Amino acid sequence: MEPGAGQVQGSGRWAAGACVLTGASRGFGRSLARLLAPRLGEGSVLLLLARSAAPLAELAAELRGSVSGLRVECVAADLGCEQGLGRAVAALQEVLPAASPGRLLLVNNAGSLGDISKSFLDLTDPGEINSYFAFNVTSALCLTSAALRAFGERPGSSRTVVNVSSLCAMKPFKNWALYCSGKAARDMMFQVLALEEPDVRVLNYAPGPLDTDMQLLARTKTRDPEMRQYFQCLQENGKLIDCTVSAQKLVDLLEEDTFCSGAHVDFYDI
Amino acid sequence: MEPGAGQVQGSGRWAAGACVLTGASRGFGRSLARLLAPRLGEGSVLLLLARSAAPLAELAAELRGSVSGLRVECVAADLGCEQGLGRAVAALQEVLPAASPGRLLLVNNAGSLGDISKSFLDLTDPGEINSYFAFNVTSALCLTSAALRAFGERPGSSRTVVNVSSLCAMKPFKNWALYCSGKAARDMMFQVLALEEPDVRVLNYAPGPLDTDMQLLARTKTRDPEMRQYFQCLQENGKLIDCTVSAQKLVDLLEEDTFCSGAHVDFYDI
Numbered sequence: 001m002e003p004g005a006g007q008v009q010g011s012g013r014w015a016a017g018a019c020v021l022t023g024a025s026r027g028f029g030r031s032l033a034r035l036l037a038p039r040l041g042e043g044s045v046l047l048l049l050a051r052s053a054a055p056l057a058e059l060a061a062e063l064r065g066s067v068s069g070l071r072v073e074c075v076a077a078d079l080g081c082e083q084g085l086g087r088a089v090a091a092l093q094e095v096l097p098a099a100s101p102g103r104l105l106l107v108n109n110a111g112s113l114g115d116i117s118k119s120f121l122d123l124t125d126p127g128e129i130n131s132y133f134a135f136n137v138t139s140a141l142c143l144t145s146a147a148l149r150a151f152g153e154r155p156g157s158s159r160t161v162v163n164v165s166s167l168c169a170m171k172p173f174k175n176w177a178l179y180c181s182g183k184a185a186r187d188m189m190f191q192v193l194a195l196e197e198p199d200v201r202v203l204n205y206a207p208g209p210l211d212t213d214m215q216l217l218a219r220t221k222t223r224d225p226e227m228r229q230y231f232q233c234l235q236e237n238g239k240l241i242d243c244t245v246s247a248q249k250l251v252d253l254l255e256e257d258t259f260c261s262g263a264h265v266d267f268y269d270i
Numbered sequence: 271m272e273p274g275a276g277q278v279q280g281s282g283r284w285a286a287g288a289c290v291l292t293g294a295s296r297g298f299g300r301s302l303a304r305l306l307a308p309r310l311g312e313g314s315v316l317l318l319l320a321r322s323a324a325p326l327a328e329l330a331a332e333l334r335g336s337v338s339g340l341r342v343e344c345v346a347a348d349l350g351c352e353q354g355l356g357r358a359v360a361a362l363q364e365v366l367p368a369a370s371p372g373r374l375l376l377v378n379n380a381g382s383l384g385d386i387s388k389s390f391l392d393l394t395d396p397g398e399i400n401s402y403f404a405f406n407v408t409s410a411l412c413l414t415s416a417a418l419r420a421f422g423e424r425p426g427s428s429r430t431v432v433n434v435s436s437l438c439a440m441k442p443f444k445n446w447a448l449y450c451s452g453k454a455a456r457d458m459m460f461q462v463l464a465l466e467e468p469d470v471r472v473l474n475y476a477p478g479p480l481d482t483d484m485q486l487l488a489r490t491k492t493r494d495p496e497m498r499q500y501f502q503c504l505q506e507n508g509k510l511i512d513c514t515v516s517a518q519k520l521v522d523l524l525e526e527d528t529f530c531s532g533a534h535v536d537f538y539d540i
């Protein structure tokens with residue numbers, strides 16, 4: 001552990017409550033978990049979800065060891081299948097009603113790129129496309145409705161839902177039909193939530209081009225050579241963003257809490 | 271049949287080719303079929319798809335009786351299930367390779383509203399949400415890739431794909447999380463197609479608030495009373511658009527063929 005891990009920079013710990021984070025085992029999710037954990041007030045619970053059990057358990061152990069008074073739970077589940085999603089929802093329903101009433105923070109971070117070695121015209125298998133939307137859209141919707149229901153409306157509490165979005169929600173990219181349309185669907189869905197639930201704070205946060213496994217896929221597997229070149233240049237020119245830097249911007253946004261509910265906020269906007 | 275049905279207004283019949291239209295049995299799709307059929311050149315084929323067999327067969331018989339030299343085929347299939355989508359794709363693969371080479375026009379019109387009596391927080395059943403996206407997003411993607419592959423690239427031919435979109439692709443509405451996010455996903459997916467296939471003309475056409483069964487559902491079933499009131503007022507104030515009027519605007523757009531490929535064009539923009 002680096003010196004200072006487990007110590008909060010900035011405005012100290014938040015009100016006790018509950019935080020749920022999907023896609024927590026690596027990349028942006030793991031960086032965010034490490035930044036959020038020390039901020040969660042004494043008596044809070046942090047529920048981490050991801051597909052990969054081992055790195056998830058490792059992260060949970062690390063956070064338990066570094067942050068006092070924080071209960072860290074994890075559920076290894078594939079949110080793209082109904083059984084995995086069901087286990088995740090069951091965990092929410094167990095943990096959230098008993099959580100301290102101060103604050104609920106749900107971060108829908110889990111996501112996949114889809115098979116970017118394919119063109120639009122190669123997308124002919126409905127099973128593949130349905131699986132993509134089940135994981136990337138349906139699970140975020142169901143987890144959000146389940147979490148808000150399980151936590152409930154409590155006087156004086158705050159509830160915040162973050163959708164980890166992308167520039168791809170706003171702008172099309174060749175060979176990324178699934179990723180772009182999935183991100184567009186999510187942004188819109190969370191805009192509807194913001195309209196319906198004025199007491200819930202909703203943020204679509206586009207974290208910028210992160211230096212993650214997803215970018216490695218982007219620059220090596222994207223079918224279109226110009227697109228591969230574009231992503232290659234991002235890396236070569238040092239334009240990829242460290243996950244911790246982007247996760248810190250999200251934490252700052254949540255602390256300032258001045259964003260317009262339902263807004264799409266990009267790393268580069270702030 | 272009204273006087274003049276089967277007669278072409280405007281610039282006469284198009285080059286012979288193939289036209290595929292989903293959701294053809296009623297509403298906007300049926301109006302569009304009636305306007306398109308007399309425009310399709312001698313030797314063309316018109317393939318109509320919808321869930322309801324009887325009204326589909328009735329429409330096909332009407333068009334066969336009124337337009338000479340046009341082959342009209344229909345497939346009654348539920349595009350939301352893999353078996354129905356498979357039959358639709360098989361029909362495309364049978365009909366399109368043999369079609370006259372001049373022109374392919376595919377109109378992805380089929381769509382559903384989702385259960386608008388529910389709020390976002392009521393959307394907890396992944397099966398319901400997955401079914402919604404299978405019908406409204408996956409089927410449009412698979413039919414489009416299958417149609418473009420089956421028709422193929424032919425020198426001198428034109429290929430146009432229309433996505434029947436909505437204001438809801440751009441703007442959130444309470445209780446319409448599924449409809450809004452499905453339409454947003456479709457618009458984005460077809461923008462990606464436009465980028466990838468510069469020889470294919472792609473149009474996201476928002477037909478305006480149509481005087482259809484869907485609007486009846488909107489003003490009677492939407493959970494939020496203010497939303498119901500809004501849709502009620504549209505009807506009472508004569509703001510709903512006749513399907514034929516909006517379908518004619520789409521036909522005009524296709525004839526002029528000056529839209530920017532991938533653009534979202536609204537009835538009220540033109």
